[in-house]
Amino acid sequence: MTSRLIQILLGLSLLLNTFVLAGFIYRSWIAPPFDMHGMPPPPRGAPGLPGQPGGPRLNPVEMVVRDLDLDADQRKVMQDLFDQYAKERRERLQAIARLREQTSLEISRMPRDMAKIDALVDQVSQLRAEQQKETLRTLTQLEPSLRPGQRERLQRLLIDRVASPPPPPPPHRPPGGGPPRPPQ
Known part of the structure; x- marks a missing residue:
């Protein structure tokens, strides 16, 4: 050559x-570390569709209704039930937010009044329990308007989402998302 x-x-x-x-x-x-285990970041710009990353979250009844694949007639029959549930849920979540704010104020005061804090935490727990009961009541009220296959699917969803234990949390990762960077 x-x-x-x-x-x-x-x-x-x-x-x-x-x-x-x-x-x-x-x-x-x-470059920032790449996280393969997490969800993709929400899209920038306009919010996405309900239930999609970047979009508004669906409430538990909406998630089950989506999984049941209701037709337009079934949705129309159940619309009042959905609206009433959404209104009560919104009011209950606002009450929980107010109680949490009161709890944070009580925690920040010196000396702390643990009796007040305990009572506020109990009230939040009570509201959350009422919300779960209302969700179950609403879902069981759907049953008469469902077709047989949808009823079976509703039964499985209720067992999976209510009676089953929650999934385990993801494994703990060290801060920074990866191995340490070499010295510069």
């Missing part, structure tokens, strides 16, 4: 190695 060809190949090799090294440095030290 001629010396000119060797010089060109060495130059190309140097260029390729430079790009690989620059990519490694960018990925290791500059």
